[in-house]
Amino acid sequence: MSFRIGSGIDFHQLGEGRPLMLGGVHVPYERGCIGHSDADVLLHAICDALLGALALGDIGVHFPDTDDRYKGIDSKELLRHTYMLIQQEGYRVINIDSTLCLQEPKIKPHVPAMRAAIAGLTGLTEQDVSIKATTTEELGFVGRKEGVVAYATVLLQRF
Structure with a gap:
C-alpha cells in the first residue's frame, strides 16, 4: 500500500469588483481575490497539494495564466480536472487539511458549504x-486586508 503526502500554498490580492470565492463557495464581501481564474485561493492550494503529492508540477503548469481558456474559469473545474489526474495515476484522496489566512470576512458560517463542495469534487x-x-493579528498584507493566503495538505493512497 503506497501513500503520498502533498502540500500547497496560494496567495491572492484582494480587489474591488470581484466576488470572493473560497472553497468553491461565494462568500459575501466587498472585495474579492484578483486572478486569471475566479482566484479561489483555497481550491488553488488544494490543487497544488494534490499535484505536488505525485510530483505532477503545479497549478501553473496545468492551468497557465497565459492561456485564455482559463480566464475567469470556475476553480471547481480546475480541482475536478486535478482530481481526475490523481485518479489516472492510480491514487485516491484520503483526506485534506487546509487553512485560510485572512483578516476578514469571518468564514465560519461558510465552512460547511466549502467542505461539501470540496468533498463532492474529490470523492x-x-x-x-x-x-x-x-x-494574522493585523500583521502583513493579510492583516492590512490586502490579500488572502491558503495552505493545504493532502494524503493520497494508491488504489
Whole structure:
C-alpha cells in the first residue's frame, strides 16, 4: 500500500469588483481575490497539494495564466480536472487539511458549504475535509486586508 503526502500554498490580492470565492463557495464581501481564474485561493492550494503529492508540477503548469481558456474559469473545474489526474495515476484522496489566512470576512458560517463542495469534487466525505481559518493579528498584507493566503495538505493512497 503506497501513500503520498502533498502540500500547497496560494496567495491572492484582494480587489474591488470581484466576488470572493473560497472553497468553491461565494462568500459575501466587498472585495474579492484578483486572478486569471475566479482566484479561489483555497481550491488553488488544494490543487497544488494534490499535484505536488505525485510530483505532477503545479497549478501553473496545468492551468497557465497565459492561456485564455482559463480566464475567469470556475476553480471547481480546475480541482475536478486535478482530481481526475490523481485518479489516472492510480491514487485516491484520503483526506485534506487546509487553512485560510485572512483578516476578514469571518468564514465560519461558510465552512460547511466549502467542505461539501470540496468533498463532492474529490470523492471524500465532508468529515475528510478540514478547513480552518486564522487571522494574522493585523500583521502583513493579510492583516492590512490586502490579500488572502491558503495552505493545504493532502494524503493520497494508491488504489
